[in-house]
Amino acid sequence: MKKIGILGAGQLGRMLALAGYPLELDFFFYDTTGTPSVGLGNVSSDTSANLENPDLQTFIDSVDVVSYEFEHLPLQLAQHIEQKNTLHPSSRSLDVCQDRAKEKALFDRLGIPTPSYRVIDTEQGLIKAVEELGLPVVVKTTTEGYDGKGQFVIRQLEQCQEAWHTIGSRTLIVEAFVNFTRELSIIAVRATDDNIEVYPLAENQHNDGILRYSTAPAPRVDDETASQARSYAKELIHELDHVGILTLELFETEKGLVANEMAPRVHNSGHWSIEGAPCSQFENHLRAITGLPLGCTQASRPTCMINIIGEKGDIQSLLELPYAHVHLYAKEERPGRKLGHVTVQADSYEELVWRVNNVASLLPGSPEFGGYSTP
Amino acid sequence: MKKIGILGAGQLGRMLALAGYPLELDFFFYDTTGTPSVGLGNVSSDTSANLENPDLQTFIDSVDVVSYEFEHLPLQLAQHIEQKNTLHPSSRSLDVCQDRAKEKALFDRLGIPTPSYRVIDTEQGLIKAVEELGLPVVVKTTTEGYDGKGQFVIRQLEQCQEAWHTIGSRTLIVEAFVNFTRELSIIAVRATDDNIEVYPLAENQHNDGILRYSTAPAPRVDDETASQARSYAKELIHELDHVGILTLELFETEKGLVANEMAPRVHNSGHWSIEGAPCSQFENHLRAITGLPLGCTQASRPTCMINIIGEKGDIQSLLELPYAHVHLYAKEERPGRKLGHVTVQADSYEELVWRVNNVASLLPGSPEFGGYSTP
Numbered sequence: 001m002k003k004i005g006i007l008g009a010g011q012l013g014r015m016l017a018l019a020g021y022p023l024e025l026d027f028f029f030y031d032t033t034g035t036p037s038v039g040l041g042n043v044s045s046d047t048s049a050n051l052e053n054p055d056l057q058t059f060i061d062s063v064d065v066v067s068y069e070f071e072h073l074p075l076q077l078a079q080h081i082e083q084k085n086t087l088h089p090s091s092r093s094l095d096v097c098q099d100r101a102k103e104k105a106l107f108d109r110l111g112i113p114t115p116s117y118r119v120i121d122t123e124q125g126l127i128k129a130v131e132e133l134g135l136p137v138v139v140k141t142t143t144e145g146y147d148g149k150g151q152f153v154i155r156q157l158e159q160c161q162e163a164w165h166t167i168g169s170r171t172l173i174v175e176a177f178v179n180f181t182r183e184l185s186i187i188a189v190r191a192t193d194d195n196i197e198v199y200p201l202a203e204n205q206h207n208d209g210i211l212r213y214s215t216a217p218a219p220r221v222d223d224e225t226a227s228q229a230r231s232y233a234k235e236l237i238h239e240l241d242h243v244g245i246l247t248l249e250l251f252e253t254e255k256g257l258v259a260n261e262m263a264p265r266v267h268n269s270g271h272w273s274i275e276g277a278p279c280s281q282f283e284n285h286l287r288a289i290t291g292l293p294l295g296c297t298q299a300s301r302p303t304c305m306i307n308i309i310g311e312k313g314d315i316q317s318l319l320e321l322p323y324a325h326v327h328l329y330a331k332e333e334r335p336g337r338k339l340g341h342v343t344v345q346a347d348s349y350e351e352l353v354w355r356v357n358n359v360a361s362l363l364p365g366s367p368e369f370g371g372y373s374t375p
Numbered sequence: 376m377k378k379i380g381i382l383g384a385g386q387l388g389r390m391l392a393l394a395g396y397p398l399e400l401d402f403f404f405y406d407t408t409g410t411p412s413v414g415l416g417n418v419s420s421d422t423s424a425n426l427e428n429p430d431l432q433t434f435i436d437s438v439d440v441v442s443y444e445f446e447h448l449p450l451q452l453a454q455h456i457e458q459k460n461t462l463h464p465s466s467r468s469l470d471v472c473q474d475r476a477k478e479k480a481l482f483d484r485l486g487i488p489t490p491s492y493r494v495i496d497t498e499q500g501l502i503k504a505v506e507e508l509g510l511p512v513v514v515k516t517t518t519e520g521y522d523g524k525g526q527f528v529i530r531q532l533e534q535c536q537e538a539w540h541t542i543g544s545r546t547l548i549v550e551a552f553v554n555f556t557r558e559l560s561i562i563a564v565r566a567t568d569d570n571i572e573v574y575p576l577a578e579n580q581h582n583d584g585i586l587r588y589s590t591a592p593a594p595r596v597d598d599e600t601a602s603q604a605r606s607y608a609k610e611l612i613h614e615l616d617h618v619g620i621l622t623l624e625l626f627e628t629e630k631g632l633v634a635n636e637m638a639p640r641v642h643n644s645g646h647w648s649i650e651g652a653p654c655s656q657f658e659n660h661l662r663a664i665t666g667l668p669l670g671c672t673q674a675s676r677p678t679c680m681i682n683i684i685g686e687k688g689d690i691q692s693l694l695e696l697p698y699a700h701v702h703l704y705a706k707e708e709r710p711g712r713k714l715g716h717v718t719v720q721a722d723s724y725e726e727l728v729w730r731v732n733n734v735a736s737l738l739p740g741s742p743e744f745g746g747y748s749t750p
Contacts (some may be wrong), residue, residue: 001705018393021415022702022715040396040415278697287694296697319662322653322671327397330376340397 001026002290005063005085007077008070009036009043011329011338012266015274016069017041019282025290030059032073039330049074060084065289067244071097071264072144088192088243088289093264096240100142100173100261107259110239112232114259115251116176123164129174130160136177139163141170151209153177178258180251182372184218185269187247188233189284191294196237197284198230199277199297202269204249207367210336213356214269214305216276219349219372228257236262245270245285268307268338275325275343276303301345302352306359306366308340313363318342323355376401377665380438380460382452383445384411384418386704386713387641390649391444392416394657400665405434407448414705424449435459440664442619446472446639447519463567463618463664468639471615475517475548475636482634485614487607489634490626491551498539504549505535511552514538516545526584528552553633555626557747559593560644562622563608564659566669571612572659573605574652574672577644579624582742585711588731589644589680591651594724594747603632611637620645620660643682643713650700650718651678676720677727681734681741683715688738693717698730 001024006013009029017027017040027041034047042062044055056077060066065086068078071094078091096102107114118129119142130137135157141150152163164172183206187199203218204211229250237246247267249260270281279287279295287294311333318324328340342359346352353371360366376399381388384404392402392415402416409422417437419430431452435441440461443453446469453466471477482489493504494517505512510532516525527538539547558581562574575592604625612621622642624635645656654662654670662669686708693699703715717734721727728746735741 014396018396021389021393021705024703024705026414039401278700293691293695295694298697316668319670320668322673325653328399330396330399 002065003028003063004286004290005030005059005066005081007032007066007068007073007081009033009038009045010069011037011331011340012069014038014040014329015271015282015327016067016266016286019274019280020286023283023286023290023292025286028059028063030056032077033070037329037331049077051076051080056080067285067289068094069265089246089264090241090243093240093242093246097262097264098143100140101171103261104173106236106239110232110235112235112259113256115178118174119171120174121171123161126164126172126174127157127160130154130157133174133176138175138177139167140173140175141167142173143171178251178253178260180253180258182218182252183260184221184229184250184252184257185214185247185267186229186233186250187245187267187270187273187281188230188237189245189281189288189294189297190237190242191288192243192291194238195294196234197294197297198233199270199273199281200299201226201229201250202272203372204269205367205369208336210307210309210338211268212307212309212367213369214272215349215352215372216272216303217299219302225252225257232257232259240264244288245281268341269305271327271341272299272303272305272343273297274327275345276300301347302349303343303345304352304356306342306344306356306363306369307338308342308363309365310335310337310339311364312339317362318359321355321358324359377440378403378438379661379665380405380434380441380456382407382441382443382448382456384408384413384420385444386412386706386715387444389413389415389704390646390657390702391442391641391661394649394655395661398658398661398665398667400661403434403438405431407452408445412704412706424452426451426455431455442660442664443469444640464621464639465616465618468615468617468621472637472639473518475515476546478636479548481611481614485607485610487610487634488631490553493549494546495549496546498536501535501539501547501549502532505529505532508549508551513550513552514542515548515550516542517548518546553626553628555628555633557593557627558635559596559604559625559627559632560589560622560642561604561608561625562620562642562645562648562656563605563612564620564656564663564669564672565612565617566663567618567666569613570669571609572669572672573608574645574648574656575674576601576604576625577647578747579644580742580744583711585682585684585713586643587682587684587742588744589647590724590727590747591647591678592674594677600627600632607632607634615639619663620656643716644680646702646716647674647678647680647718648672649702650720651675676722677724678718678720679727679731681717681719681731681738681744682713683717683738684740685710685712685714686739687714692737693734696730696733699734 009031031045032049136155183204200217202216205213247263251258273280325343384406406420407424511530558579577591578593580588622638626633648655700718
């Protein structure tokens with residue numbers, strides 16, 4: 001039985017383990033956040049991520065391969081592990097995905113369109129960047145932040161000071177605002193032999209910077225767009241020599257797809273694949289990192305994933321819906337926290353919208369779903 | 376988070392846990408066989424099933440409700456637990472299902488057809504039973520045996536002595552041989568409020584007494600047969616005041632359905648429901664025993680479960696089949712042992728047969744599938 005080490009111990013690790021037990025894999029988690037919630041397998045925790053911690057050595061020695069569910073972990077930790085055991089994806093993927101400036105440079109180098117940007121590290125630099133790019137702009141930290149954290153939209157020049165101080169005076173990336181019709185994402189998985197499989201594009205709807213709805217296959221995607229997205233994902237995953245799942249977030253604009261950012265891991269916009277594809281993103285990640293053949297990534301029918309955020313809502317009523325698949329993460333309620341998700345499938349997008357709205361009506365604070373935007 | 380105690384710690388407990396974590400359930404297993412293989416949750420073991428064992432008290436105190444994955448466990452253990460915590464299904468279901476004579480009496484009382492039988496406890500009684508029932512007969516122990524163990528088919532009167540000594544001289548049940556066209560099973564689940572849901576009939580193909588293939592919905596079932604099977608399952612589960620899953624095995628004969636035996640638990644012939652139904656037998660069992668609403672039991676499309684017996688076979692090649700869902704139980708190979716199963720779905724039975732045969736060709740020792748018998 002192969003033993004899998006996972007850096008991070010949240011819901012992504014939990015869903016990896018649930019997908020991996022049927023493949024006779026066993027799981028060891030190493031948490032650096034201090035709040036492991038995985039509730040499965042063997043868990044060690046060290047918030048200092050001290051490389052001399054004997055628990056770390058035990059973790060490394062106990063497993064056949066190490067992966068991560070979370071890219072915001074110390075790069076040195078990943079590099080240290082990589083010297084002693086196999087790390088998939090490698091620390092290079094982590095390095096690039098942790099730093100928006102490196103990520104942008106990679107997009108540029110591969111000719112993948114991305115919003116115009118400047119990297120700045122002074123308030124003056126911010127003002128100059130805004131003048132060059134034009135308003136509005138989105139300001140983000142280069143090295144941290146997810147789910148909309150560490151971001152600021154500047155709509156008027158005088159907001160530069162506020163943005164600079166709110167985010168906290170460090171190296172920032174300033175991006176031209178993209179007038180997009182919708183947000184899409186695409187998930188690819190690559191095996192050690194460079195075999196690559198790609199899931200269909202998902203359409204993502206956010207609220208307050210947090211993903212709320214993800215639908216796959218994204219409705220109304222023409223062949224050219226689908227093919228373009230697949231090709232971007234494949235180029236990136238191949239270039240990074242990345243083994244496992246890689247997620248690329250995209251904006252759909254009138255001029256075509258524009259890359260937003262990527263994540264070197266299973267992704268919230270791929271949770272639909274547990275019920276919606278023959279082989280889920282979690283199973284495929286494990287297949288990839290353990291040298292097993294990749295599984296089928298085709299969507300069986302229109303599927304939507306609805307996040308449960310902040311409050312669990314009326315779970316009893318959710319379970320009464322014959323089409324709702326409920327996944328809870330065993331986490332305490334807290335505003336903005338991802339506590340679980342619900343997956344719904346249907347034979348048509350019309351029926352899917354109806355079902356998703358029924359689910360959303362049972363989740364307090366869920367923004368209206370309202371169907372799909374017309375590109 | 377509710378804590379579930381399971382008596383037994385094999386693959387059924389494992390699949391219960393995998394279905395239960397997304398409902399925020401946690402699992403404690405109490406094994407009396409000495410060979411726990413569950414590989415998940417908290418496991419205690421006591422082959423003597425000593426009621427004074429402090430681990431047993433700890434197990435009982437740790438959980439909110441106790442269930443069992445296995446009916447061949449000491450009745451006193453179940454009754455002891457029932458005095459101290461909630462046991463679902465109750466010890467009454469266990470008592471009836473452990474004893475073929477009691478099971479038969481219940482079938483008789485509810486007017487559910489079952490093969491003619493005699494209960495005997497001497498070799499002379501066996502000969503008399505054979506004379507009354509006519510040859511061939513099937514001789515079984517009343518209180519033990521599963522997967523064809525502890526059974527003997529008598530085709531000639533002079534085999535009575537051999538049968539008596541082979542099985543081991545105890546209370547036996549002698550059944551008239553049933554000329555059946557195929558073996559079916561039906562799985563029902565009942566909630567504490569007497570709400571009952573029933574899965575579609577499955578067609579089961581055995582080899583050497585071990586289930587090899589299970590297809591649901593069973594092909595070519597007329598409405599009357601389906602309705603008859605549902606009504607038998609509902610009568611039994613209601614009569615037993617049974618909370619959780621109950622499985623009824625049936626013979627299809629020219630004169631209609633005949634009850635073979637039942638199991639007070641999730642069943643191998645229901646594994647197809649993990650992929651094949653919106654709510655699997657495992658999830659529905661957990662929903663029932665924790666007071667959650669029952670889930671949808673409808674089959675989405677023709678589904679076949681293929682058991683992996685004795686040897687694991689060519690798992691790499693199995694994983695290459697885009698339509699094969701592989702479930703391994705983390706057990707060592709041993710002749711006749713259930714090591715895992717593969718689930719296959721298709722849009723038609725013709726396509727299903729082709730896919731199942733592809734899977735079977737990768738499993739050493741698998742009997743030919745050959746499609747479905749014509750009733």
